[in-house]
Amino acid sequence: MRRYSRRRLADFGAAILFLLPNITGFVVFTAGPVVFSLVVSFSNWNLQQTVPFQWVGLKNYAEMFHTEDFWLYFINTGYLMLAMPVSIAGSLILAMLLSQKIRGTVIYRTLYYLPSFTSGVALLILWKALYNPEFGPVNAVIGWALHNLHLADVAQWLTGHGIEPPEWLQSTRNLLGIETEHASLSATSWGIGARDAIMFMGVWMGIGGGNMLLYLAGLSNIPQDLYDAAEVDGANRWQIFRNVTWPCLAPTTFFIIVMSFIGGLQGGFEQARVMTGGGPAGTTTTLAYYIYTRAFEQFQIGYASAISWVLFTIIFSITLVNWRLGGKQVAE
Amino acid sequence: MAETMTPQQYQEYVDRRKRAASAKRAVGTGARHFVLIAVGLTMLLPFTWMCLASFKPLAEVEELNPVPTEWHPGNYIEVFKEIPFGRYYFNSVFVAAWVTFLQTLTSAMAAYAFARLQWPGRDTVFKLYLGTLMVPGVVTMIPNYTLVVKLHFLDTYSGLIVPAAFTAFGTFLLRQFMLTIPLALDEAARIDGASHWRVFWDVVMPLARPGVITLVIFTFMGNYGSFFWPLVLIKSEHLRTLPIGMLFFDSSYGRQTNLIMAASVMNILPLILLFIGTQRFIVKGIQLGAVKG
Structure with a gap:
């Protein structure tokens, strides 16, 4: 074994003292709980204590996979993540527009960042009012356009059906036509509903947020020489984007995708709690909201822990897969 | 030619x-x-x-005209009469300030140990630390709730503050900042007989100030808007933070959109002012946080 000088031993002692507060908190509130929740997921622990405590093995997991609820909520969670590519591409486009020499960059950036900075309960309440089918301004604008621009008449003439403004947060319809009770598709479920409303709002909140700032930083790190060289070679704009900008941004894009997956899989809780209560007919209940209702409304701590571990496993494996695929791509 | x-x-x-x-x-x-x-x-x-x-009279809230025909700034005063809005403000700021103070202190100390001190196994421990950033909140939430119940922290300020006082993200962010400060400064101070605490407090912390400010802003903002934890923890009305107060205000006064919007404006306004005042730190911080990407 190597001998440490007195100086280094003193450093070691100091390091322990400096780490102590953070490590203690970390063990008590992060590491401990992770293990604890895995253990508890094999029990029927209920906070209301109406049921005697018992170890139940894998029963919680078996029950979860056999009820259709879990799968439907899993689909809901995935559905809300469908906007991810749109949102990321939007952030990239905005960053590219802002990174060129143009007046008012700071003003634009501030405006775009505003929704993600103020995001929270107040904005969700605002959007609930905006989406109100009868009194909300969104449908006021749509109704005006349908009537005054004769869009409704055009639709009537084209398809034989009129079009009505969407019912937004009160509708189970969705752009993929997923049925409410079963995990299958049908034309009658097609339309715009609560999940789409939450998705659109998510794009509005996220497009000018952290991802755009990350892309701005990434763009400013691309050496000008590369652009000059491409121009000398007579590359057009698309070729420059395809062969210079995009590859140089690959690490940024990769980071953003990984973080979006991690965030998206745990997402939807605030929206469900504040805007919809998970409805209509459970269509906006995501896995995170499902865990909340089981743990804090029905007090089934054991069952809720099992769901949270399944979610953890999904997040972990998707991150690993991303890392494998993306890591390779970035290295190339 | x-x-x-x-x-x-x-x-x-x-x-x-x-x-x-x-x-x-x-x-x-x-x-x-x-x-x-x-x-x-x-x-x-x-x-x-x-x-x-937020300036519309009650009679107009269900009308589609966006501009009020009659301006009612009194809505803002009305909010304070209907709910203890000032109290919510205080609770949010009080809790967020404490969490920010504790998080910054504990993570700055840990960052000092990771960035400025030499000890065996340092980088391995740091990697493990980073790994915990991947643990989703949903996993730790339920055990933390039961722990807080056991500690008799349910429905108290302590319950809101203590579990939130530790962060791996802050440690990571400050470590990145501290790595950019030349080590010779520490050594010079040590030779002059300064203790580690003096070096940390009087040499490293002042130089890491941009990073500290960034972390302070992020932590404060994050906790000012924190929703889940106070929602499950707080039962008494006088301990509600702004987001929780807003939630219950919205569900019990749902039809009075004018008052709800006035409350929302008052909720968001400090954020907007803070953002405009501290923009450059925020932009820098977000961009630095992803360097590891």
Whole structure:
């Protein structure tokens, strides 16, 4: 074994003292709980204590996979993540527009960042009012356009059906036509509903947020020489984007995708709690909201822990897969 | 062709090319501004509607006209009469300030140990630390709740503050900042007989100030808007933070959109002011946080 000088031993002692507060908190509130929740997921622990405590093995997991609820909520969670590519591409486009020499960059950036900075309960309440089918301004604008621009008449003439403004947060319809009770598709479920409303709002909140700032930083790190060289070679704009900008941004894009997956899989809780209560007919209940209702409304701590571990496993494996695929791509 | 040009013709040719290029650029810039302004308006419109709705009289909240026919600034006073809004403000700021203070202190100390001290296994421990950033909140939430119940922290300020006082993210962020400070400074201070605490507090912390400010802003903002934890933890009305107060206000006064929007404006306004005042730190912090990418 190597001998440490007195100086280094003193450093070691100091390091322990400096780490102590953070490590203690970390063990008590992060590491401990992770293990604890895995253990508890094999029990029927209920906070209301109406049921005697018992170890139940894998029963919680078996029950979860056999009820259709879990799968439907899993689909809901995935559905809300469908906007991810749109949102990321939007952030990239905005960053590219802002990174060129143009007046008012700071003003634009501030405006775009505003929704993600103020995001929270107040904005969700605002959007609930905006989406109100009868009194909300969104449908006021749509109704005006349908009537005054004769869009409704055009639709009537084209398809034989009129079009009505969407019912937004009160509708189970969705752009993929997923049925409410079963995990299958049908034309009658097609339309715009609560999940789409939450998705659109998510794009509005996220497009000018952290991802755009990350892309701005990434763009400013691309050496000008590369652009000059491409121009000398007579590359057009698309070729420059395809062969210079995009590859140089690959690490940024990769980071953003990984973080979006991690965030998206745990997402939807605030929206469900504040805007919809998970409805209509459970269509906006995501896995995170499902865990909340089981743990804090029905007090089934054991069952809720099992769901949270399944979610953890999904997040972990998707991150690993991303890392494998993306890591390779970035290295190339 | 160019060889047969006189110098004058050549000059004209160059000028023409320049004019054409700058005209093309002007069109490009115009189109760019058009897109940027359109997006900017999309971002602003909901906020504008919120402000206008907050000045509407009750009779008009279900009307579609966006601008109130009669301006009611009294709505803002009305909010304070209906709910203890000032109390919610205080609770949010109080809890967020404590969490920010504790998080910054504990993570700055840990960052000092990771960035400025030499000890065996340092980088391994740091990697493990980073790994915990991947643990989703949903996993730790339920055990933390049961722990807080056991500690008799349910429905108290301590329950809101203590579990939130530790962060791996802050440690990571400050470590990145501290790594950029030359180590010779620490050594010089140590030779002069300064203790580690003095080096940390009087040498490293002042130099890491931009990072500390960034972390302070992020932590404060994050906790000011924190929703889940106070929602499950707080039962008494006088301990509600702003987001929880807003939630219950919205569900019990749902039809009085004017009052709810007034409360929302008051909730968001400090954030907007803070953002405008501290923009450069925020932008820097987000960009630094992803360097590991």
